[in-house]
Amino acid sequence: MKSVLLNDIGILKFQDIPEPIPDLGETLIRVTKCAICRTDAKMWAQGQRDLVLPRVLGHEICGVKEDTNERCVIWPGKTCGKCIHCVVGMENLCVDMEILGFNKDGGFAEKVCAPQSSLIMIPKTLEDHVACLAEPLACAINALEQSSTSAGDTVLIFGGGSVGLLMAMAAKSMGAFPSIVEINPEKLARSRAFREYLDIRTASSVTNQLFDVVINACPSSETFWPGISMLKAGGRFCLFSGFTGDEVFPVTCLNEIHYKQLRLVGAYGCKRDQMAKATLILNEFQEAARLLIEEEIHLEEIPSRLKSVLDGHTLKIIVNIKPE
Ligand SMILES: [Zn+2]
Ligand SMILES: [Zn+2]
Incomplete structure (x- = not known):
């Protein structure tokens, strides 16, 4: 063959x-x-x-x-x-x-x-x-589930590549409100049709708003400290993409987890039931996914x-x- x-x-x-x-x-x-x-x-x-x-x-x-x-x-x-x-x-x-x-x-x-x-x-x-x-979408669903995302939550996603965009779509399907931070204007241009179709907010840098959930869909460890500081009390940070480099994080950053009673979770791969969910979401959002x-x-x-x-x-x- x-x-x-x-x-x-x-x-x-x-x-x-x-x-x-x-x-x-x-x-x-x-x-x-x-x-x-x-x-x-x-x-x-x-x-x-x-x-x-x-x-x-x-x-x-x-x-x-x-x-x-x-x-x-x-x-x-x-x-x-x-x-x-x-x-x-x-x-x-x-x-x-x-x-x-x-x-x-x-x-x-x-x-x-x-x-x-x-x-x-x-x-x-x-x-x-x-x-x-379905497979990359299921991995995104795993990240949202690990970070206990539910309807009404605001979700900030670092990284506007295909997985970050699929994650935003999955968040929408759960009734959450996703925003994407993407610093590369070329990537933003490429995803414009998809983002406009689903009405997904984007920023080229971090904003002052606070979120229930922050997820990194890009490997930059520079997303960690801003991500932690942009969480509401009781919020969740999901380490979805492995970080590159060997940066050391300041104790003041880690203490935010303590004072604001944050949860730091990881997500790796996906499960069978998450892939089954992904096929249903893709069926519902097929027009958008085609983009x-x-x-x-x-x-x-x-x-x-x-x-x-x-x-x-x-x-x-x-x-x-x-x-x-
Ligand atoms: Zn893959
Ligand atoms: Zn086993």
Whole structure:
């Protein structure tokens, strides 16, 4: 079958590989569309903790079950089902996790194998290229749930890339009021249609307003101190994107957490039920979600696009693998 295989760091090739054979409990999926994530570009450029080579990348997958012809998206994890995290329903933290596109072959290929339990059937009216956004949207939902976001809450999101924008959409769907801080005017221009459609407020710098929830959807540790100081008493800061650098935070910053009785939470990946929720939100907000998709390309074009994805010069690119 046709695939795009990462043979080594920086060496990505369009090539024929054998069709995957399902393990026990797995199903073969014909991939219809797979979105490119910035993590794919990072793995190509510099590798990643969980990456095992050679590897078919791609973890934002929509496809058709080979046995029943049902359309589905794939929760990209394969878990042990037995560890303490799996048992209490925090399967995204499984100690023995395998991830499609990281240490198990992913969606930049005509077919992929995934555990039956990781398949989420999608609404009839949800288009495949929009359904691909379910995985990043589910990660955003996880951040909102970890920070106990509910209707009426004001939510400040640092970072106006595709995940920050999806997070704002998810916040809207919960009845919350999202605002985005994005310092890059080019990114703001690119997302204008989406933001206007959903009436999402933006600022190019921090404001004086106080918020119930602050989430970083960008890796800059410079968002932490302003983010903490912009929370109302009892507010929540969610560390969604890992920080880069090794900045030390002043004690006065940490004491704000004490005096204002703030909660500092983390969010990593997503759970199956959050992906199911994501497909429903995408179905409801399909018109808006389409505005995040800038381009559809073929498998063989992936290698030429990763540089611009890595540099943050795109919203979403969808790889059109096998239209139904
Ligand atoms: Zn991703
Ligand atoms: Zn487990």
